[in-house]
Amino acid sequence: MDMSRGTPDLLQHFTLWFVQANVLCHSVTLSNHRNKGMTHMMGPDWKDLFDVVIVQADKPTFFTDGAKPFRRMDERGNLLWEKTDRLEKGQVYQQGNLYEFLQLTGWVGSGVLYFGDHIYSDLADLTLRHGWRTGAIIPELESEISIINGPQYSYTLTWLQSLTGILERMQMYRSAEAQEVLLEWVKERQELRAQTKNLFNPYFGSLFRSYHNPTYFSRRLSRLADVYMTSVACLLNYDLGYTFFPRRTPMQHEAPLWIDQLCSGCTKTPFLDDMSNIR
Structure with missing residues (x-):
């Protein structure tokens, strides 16, 4: 230690x-x-x-x-x-x-x-x-968690994910009017991606994620550490017999079930009831 x-x-x-x-x-x-x-x-x-x-x-x-x-x-x-x-x-x-x-x-x-x-x-x-x-x-984790739990990040990420899902389903419409709307949505999505990244750091974003991809540091951390935290004192919040189970991350070919997203902390996101029907 x-x-x-x-x-x-x-x-x-x-x-x-x-x-x-x-x-x-x-x-x-x-x-x-x-x-x-x-x-x-x-x-x-x-x-x-x-x-x-x-x-x-x-x-x-x-x-x-x-x-x-x-x-x-x-x-x-x-x-x-x-x-x-x-x-x-x-x-x-x-x-x-x-x-x-x-x-x-x-x-x-x-x-x-x-x-x-x-x-x-x-x-x-x-x-x-x-x-x-x-x-x-990882001491830097404290500031990242503070940002993730903030209302601005929660709102921006929720709308970004929802807008991405809408684009995937609506791009089949090829009319000129539909294409104009889709281009506006693509532009808005790019702005949302930049906003979520800049909330952490305007130069390189989060220590753990680059847009939707985990960073190299994050991948190596997942390989070499069973758990990570800001301080060993974080364990005082848990019983000594507590078991930390690994989270299941959907692969690209797997359907991301909504319950998986609930397990990762999205229960605190705004407008969850309105977004729950977007599949």
Whole structure:
């Protein structure tokens, strides 16, 4: 778990939540200034909240290089050079590597959930090579969700989807009058597409979507992360036994059922009753 993201109170609450549920926790960080920072975020007894603490892990080589051994540090931050044959709770270890970590802890497979804020240096090797579950921390998600939940985005997207459906069904009419109306609708649709994109960022739009297509970042995120959120503290809104099921996304050849759209959050969109008959 990379503890560099999140506010102190929420991180402490989150970690205590795991500890009270007897969930094994470990912290892997690049920083060597762990004591002052963790004391500020978690309190003076922060080491009691983790089963394993590793500093200066040198990620991402920590996950790929098996040459660097673990070295235990004393209270003054000095390295002790005896061989590390076990990782003890309450101690702080420097560097090391994932392969030795797996041997010493036995934490293998899909029973491990690791949180990180970089999908390549933190998550890629863990999920592709070792089968760990992964959670991505994406602070930018907070502003995107705020925009998505806003009335302007909801209205614009609802009308954009509806107008697209109307165009698909009405373009068969070939009269001059019908074609004139269709051209106006096409122009309006282009304007709506630009509006939905510019709501996020006038230069490149959403971090997760380019018009109707997911971005490259979004596709890699879906491949390398089982869940993603703005902070690990978001999990405090759920019971520890809660299961996050994957959402079904219709393929191009599949009919998008309205119930699928309801599951994705369209129950909050305006004029839903009026739009429900547009198929």
